[in-house]
Each structure stands twice: as C-alpha cells, then as structure tokens.
Amino acid sequence: MVASGSPLGLFAFSVTCILLNIVNAGISDPTLANLAISHGLFFGGLAQFVAAMWEFAAGNLFPATAFGSYGPFWISIAAFTWAQEAGLYAAAQEIDLALYFMTWCCFTVLIWIITFKLNKAMVAIFTLVVLLFLFLAIGEYSVAFHKLAGWVGIACGCLGLYAGFAMLLNET
Secondary structure, eight states: OOOOOHHHHHHHHHHHHHHHHHHHTTSSOTHHHHHHHHHIIIIIIIIHHHHHHHHHHTTOHHHHHHHHHHHHHHHHHHHHHHHHHTTSSOOOOHHHHHHHHHHHHHHHHHHHHHHTTSOHHHHHHHHHHHHHHHHHHHHTTOHHHHHHHHHHHHHHHHHHHHHHHHHHHHHO
16 A cells, blocks of 8 residues: 655645745845755655655546646756856746746646645645746736735645645544
C-alpha cells in the first residue's frame, strides 16, 4: 500500500506559493524572491513531483496530474529566473511572461473544472490558482495587478495549507 502524497504536495505548493507571493504583494524586499525560487525548486518542485509519483502509484489520477504538473512549473520558474539573472539569454520581455502565465491559466481552468467533482477546498484553491495566473499575466503590464496577484497567491497558499493539514489529520 502506498500512502497518499497529497498532503506533502499541498504543503509544498502552498508554502512556496506563500513565500513567492509575499514578494509579489510587495510585503517583503525582492531579495526574498531568491529564497522563494530556491525553495520552489526543491520543495515546491521536487516534493510535488515526488507526491505525484506516490499518487500515480496509488491510482489517484487527479492529484498525480496536478502535482505532476505544478511541481515542474516551480522547477521551470526557478530555472528561468536563475538563467535570466546569470545572463544566459536576453531578458524576457513582458509578453513572454504574460503568455507563459496565460498558458498556465488555461491549463488550470481545465484542472479547475475537474475540482467540482472533489471537495469545496479544492474548488476554492484552484479558483484562486486560476485568478493567480490571470493576474500574474496582466501584472506583467500593471504593478497593481502584480500586487493583487501576490495577495491572491498568499490566500491560495493559506487555503492549500488548510487542505493539506485536513488531509494529513484525517489520514493519521
């Protein structure tokens, strides 16, 4: 029998989401972003990917797909940020990141639709993830939307912590 990877996946997503969005909301100095990106590579990215593999082994397709998608998202954000800061390629233009976030928004809408077959916490979390990606895309052109995305991301992370704790508590 394989234990559920969902609490780990939710905690990994949520803590990383909160850390990065504290910066996006303008609460903390942007230097926290480097820590959040490092965190995203290992906890947000790797831990979610591992959680996805546990969920695949247990036959739980939705969490396996979600964690198996959003884990590599965090890894790609970390790699993108570090490569850009190291000067490995020209700086991304606003349209590049806007299209990146809108693509993830579209993917998340599809995942969000499936959450209506799950519990209300998952519906709420993925509603906020859709809004987060939408506001991040718009935020490439608007400081106000970038900060709004930060607050939505913090709320999303807090809901994810609640859901992860509830799953862990119920399965322990």
